[in-house]
Amino acid sequence: xxxxxxxxxxxxxxxxxxxxxxxxxxxxxxxxxxxxxxxxxxxxxxxxxxxxxxxxxxxxxxxxxxxxxxxxxxxxxxxxxxxxxxxxxxxxxxxxxxxxxxxxxxxxxxxxxxxxxxxxxxxxxxxxxxxxxxxxxxxxxxxxxxxxxxxxxxxxxxxxxxxxxxxxxxxxxxxxxxxxxxxxxxxxxxxxxxxxxxxxxxxxxxxxxxxxxxxxxxxxxxxxxxxxxxxxxxxxxxxxxxxxxxxxxxxxxxxxxxxxxxxxxxxxxxxxxxxxxxxxxx
Amino acid sequence: xxxxxxxxxxxxxxxxxxxxxxxxxxxxxxxxxxxxxxxxxxxxxxxxxxxxxxxxxxxxxxxxxxxxxxxxxxxxxxxxxxxxxxxxxxxxxxxxxxxxxxxxxxxxxxxxxxxxxxxxxxxxxxxxxxxxxx
Numbered sequence: 001x002x003x004x005x006x007x008x009x010x011x012x013x014x015x016x017x018x019x020x021x022x023x024x025x026x027x028x029x030x031x032x033x034x035x036x037x038x039x040x041x042x043x044x045x046x047x048x049x050x051x052x053x054x055x056x057x058x059x060x061x062x063x064x065x066x067x068x069x070x071x072x073x074x075x076x077x078x079x080x081x082x083x084x085x086x087x088x089x090x091x092x093x094x095x096x097x098x099x100x101x102x103x104x105x106x107x108x109x110x111x112x113x114x115x116x117x118x119x120x121x122x123x124x125x126x127x128x129x130x131x132x133x134x135x136x137x138x139x140x141x142x143x144x145x146x147x148x149x150x151x152x153x154x155x156x157x158x159x160x161x162x163x164x165x166x167x168x169x170x171x172x173x174x175x176x177x178x179x180x181x182x183x184x185x186x187x188x189x190x191x192x193x194x195x196x197x198x199x200x201x202x203x204x205x206x207x208x209x210x211x212x213x214x215x216x217x218x219x220x221x222x223x224x225x226x227x228x229x230x231x232x233x234x235x236x237x238x239x240x241x242x243x244x245x246x247x248x249x250x251x252x253x254x255x256x257x258x259x260x261x262x263x264x265x266x267x268x269x270x271x272x273x274x275x276x277x278x279x280x281x282x
Numbered sequence: 283x284x285x286x287x288x289x290x291x292x293x294x295x296x297x298x299x300x301x302x303x304x305x306x307x308x309x310x311x312x313x314x315x316x317x318x319x320x321x322x323x324x325x326x327x328x329x330x331x332x333x334x335x336x337x338x339x340x341x342x343x344x345x346x347x348x349x350x351x352x353x354x355x356x357x358x359x360x361x362x363x364x365x366x367x368x369x370x371x372x373x374x375x376x377x378x379x380x381x382x383x384x385x386x387x388x389x390x391x392x393x394x395x396x397x398x399x400x401x402x403x404x405x406x407x408x409x410x411x412x413x414x415x416x
Contacts, residue, residue, distance in 0.1 A: 003329075015375065060362045064314040065307055085316050085366035153362050154298040196361040198294030198352070200379035201390060228289045232405050236295050261415025266395040267376045 002100065004178035004185055006169075007247040007255070008040075008049060009215065009274040010130040012056060012188040015267035017089055017129040017268055020137065034269060036261030040273055044122065044134050045142075045261060049184040052145050053170065055160070055246045057152045057189040058171075059084065062118075068154050069116035071166060073108070074123075074147035080206055086116045089124035091128050091137075092262040097144040100177055105244035107173035123147055130188045133273065134188075150243050161223040161247045166191060167249020174250075187247025189240030191262075192233075202235040203270045208262065212274055216257045219248045237269075252278040266270035293407045294383070296355040305339075306358020312336040312346070313363035322370050352382045 016033070019025055023165075025034040061082035063069065076096045079090040108115050127147055148170075151157055156161055158166075173181055190209065194202040211234075214222045223245055230239040248255075258276040289297055296302065312333065315321045325332040333343055345353035346367060354364045368378045380390030383399075393399060 037299075060310075060314055060366070061317065061361075065303070065360075065363075066311050081318050083319070083346065085322070085369035087319070095374045153298070153360065154303060157295050190396075194295070195365075195375060196382065197296050197353055197381060198383050199292070199399065200294075200383045200402055201393055201399040202401060202404060203394075205397065209402075228292075231289050231295065232292050232298065233401060236297060265396055267374070268379050268394060268398075274310075 002120045002179055002181040002182045002183055003249050005049065005172050005278060006184050006246070007246050007251045007276045008044075008130070008184060008186045009212075009272060009276070010133055010186055010188050011190055011246060011266070011269060011271040011273070012126045012129040013266040013269045013271060014084075014125040014129065016271070017125050020132050029203060031219050033266055034265045036092065036263065038154045040134055040261070040275060041136055041260055042274060044184070047182075047184065049143055050181040052184045052186060053099055053148055054130060054186040054188065055106060055148045055150060055243045055249075056130070056186070057240065057243065059124055060153065062121045063149075065154065067150065068151050068166055070151045070158050070212055071113060072116040072118055072149040073101060073105050073123050074118045074149075075105060076119055076121065079121055079127075079145070079147060080122045080167055081128065082124040084124050089125065091132060091256060092140050093168035094123055094147070095144045096139060097146050097181070098169075100174070100181065100183075101146045103177050104170065104173045107176060108166070108256060109171050110174065111169045113169050118147075118149075121147065125258055130186050145200050148246070150246065152240050152242065157239055157242050159223075159227070159229050160225055160242045163245035164223045164249035165220065165241045168244040170246070170250045183248045185247050187244035189243045190234070190238060191241065191270040191272040192235050192238045194235030195237050195268055197236070198237075203264055203269055204234050204238075205237075205264065205270065208270050208272060210264065211244075212260060212272060215244065215248055216255055216272065216276060219245065222235055248276070251276055254278055254279040290397045291408075293404060299359040302358045302360070304358075306336045306360060309346075309354070310360050310363040312338065314357075316366040316370055325370060333336050334383055351378050357381075360384045
């Protein structure tokens with residue numbers, strides 16, 4: 001049987017990808033952020049998962065305003081790297097896992113989560129930056145990936161509570177897959193940031209710290225945070241943190257925090273990285 | 283945009299909701315076209331002519347041609363879309379954020395290095411003197 005063994009919460013700031021791609025990670029500006037990544041890479045290399053589900057949002061790359069899927073799952077065997085307006089990132093294309101992805105699509109829909117299914121889709125920094133952060137710069141990514149997109153670009157995104165429930169449905173679906181696979185799930189985006197308007201640059205370290213603490217101990221309390229509260233307290237783009245709830249909902253009720261790194265700033269954003277292991281697989 | 287929402291009380295913030303989506307579609311779809319290198323080249327060659335291919339209002343057109351980043355948001359621009367114009371110009375998210383908040387690039391960069399803009403005093407319009415949209 002397949003099993004989710006761990007979750008990774010990870011910001012996906014595009015500038016982090018640029019810093020990696022241009023070899024700037026050792027500069028005075030970037031070093032304080034990047035010094036927090038090797039430990040996570042070592043943990044993940046040791047875990048050596050068979051497949052990763054990456055929950056992220058597309059940023060006007062694969063999808064425009066023409067079609068706006070609230071929840072979408074990618075079932076392809078390969079996902080090319082998107083041109084987001086400045087050329088594709090120089091990173092390997094992403095290998096999919098159609099077997100588990102189609103099982104998830106069918107199971108989730110029958111479990112009353114009406115997923116959009118994508119057979120062809122380029123992936124953008126929302127998915128590739130967390131891969132770069134946790135895997136470095138390999139010639140090929142070390143595991144196949146199932147992209148799971150959540151709309152956060154057109155208001156309203158799904159609620160935190162709905163995202164948590166989707167995560168729980170993903171946990172059930174993975175558990176009913178008949179191959180022995182060890183699965184890791186990423187929740188990406190955040191933490192506090194605002195990219196737009198006169199209020200751009202908003203950062204709320206206190207909110208972020210409480211969110212990181214609560215995600216392990218009492219995630220259901222965090223699912224009650226409204227979109228307006230995210231936007232007011234953590235910046236208009238801080239609402240991306242609903243995607244972390246999908247990851248958390250896919251884990252056991254009892255988890256152990258095994259790693260945390262937090263840094264301000266990466267460009268306009270507060271960056272968080274946290275690893276949670278299911279107690280049952282620790 | 284007469285209907286009010288509870289997040290309208292947040293200062294300096296332009297939530298891309300149904301009200302903005304209904305006026306911003308053409309503007310944002312123009313921005314989306316810049317994902318293609320050929321379109322970026324054509325836009326840079328003759329911006330006015332390229333914009334003729336999209337049903338922008340005169341004010342939307344002005345904000346693009348004048349790179350009025352804040353103005354674009356007020357006429358239905360979505361930051362994830364309008365940023366593609368900035369990428370065409372060789373600007374970064376931080377460059378544009380500085381321009382939207384009305385401070386020089388160096389001042390904005392220093393604010394971020396010092397921990398970012400505090401939420402204190404920036405949660406509600408009444409504390410920054412802005413009028414609530416009605």
